[in-house]
Amino acid sequence: MRLRSPRLLLLLFCGLRAVVAVSQEREVRAMVGSDVRLACVSLEEGSFDLNDVFVYWQISEPGKANAKSVVTYYLPENSSAGHSDNHYRDRAWLSLDSMRQGDFSLHLHNVTPQDEQKFNCLVFRKSLELRKILDVVVSLHVAANYSMPVVSGPSQDEELTFTCTSTNGYPRPNVYWINRTDGSLLDGALQSSTVSLNARGLYDVVSVLRIGRAPSVNVGCCIENVLLHQNLTSNQPEMFTGDKKSVPDGPAHDTLEAGSRPVLSVLGVLAMAVVVAVVTGWLCRNRCPHRSHTDARAARPELELAELV
Known part of the structure; x- marks a missing residue:
């Protein structure tokens, strides 16, 4: 009897052999909207016969302990990889040419915040009595830039x-x-x-x-x-x-008007000083040789907060 469900096949394979490949774990970062490659590569030399391998990429189902959802998979009887989780349909794919070289990496298109989780790559070989040859966990961390506050x-x-x-x-x-x-x-x-x-x-x-x-x-x-x-x-x-x-109102109007007189006097003195400075500058330009001046304005330092974790 042929089992068509990738989940049932996966459960069967996991129960057939107690001996598993050495697990690997790695972390990957990706920006929202970008494409990312989640690596799952065999260390064995030589090419792989695609009729001899079963490949599964899976994630944990939210809210269900020990429950797994298949992201994408490859079965020998299929000419191409299939999908189980609708969230990854048309977004997750495997390269057949790469798999022949032992590269079973998952290619994920248009990363979303919901993709931030652990992806598990499982590869079995039929010629080795369905022994698991790869068990890789890739933690995907997703980021997006905030707008300028x-x-x-x-x-x-x-x-x-x-x-x-x-x-x-x-x-x-x-x-x-x-x-x-x-x-x-x-x-x-x-x-x-x-x-x-x-x-x-x-x-x-x-x-x-x-x-x-x-x-x-x-x-x-x-x-x-x-x-x-x-x-x-x-x-x-x-x-x-x-x-x-400090803002007066109503009854303080007379006081404010009276208090403005010394201010006007000060403004008059300042205006006279400006006139003198202009005249002096004109005389200087006519008497002194031209000299280049460097910009002496003090640059205001930009605040750069230290990383706070």
């Missing part, structure tokens, strides 16, 4: 509230708020972050920072992708200046 705010109430958003990343991120003035990390107790999976199976993050009012606040948001060893920090300066209590 964007900070909005602050809302002006009894405290300052900033909101940071970043989308379409993987795996789950770490979120930090930083003090741009000295590059230090702000207390994590000041922030609350919400991380959720979107329709693509990627993570979106929204983080809210609440701090007390101050005359000057300069903060930034950092999204850390541990798998990619990557830190993305918001580009725009989130500078807030001023104090709610």
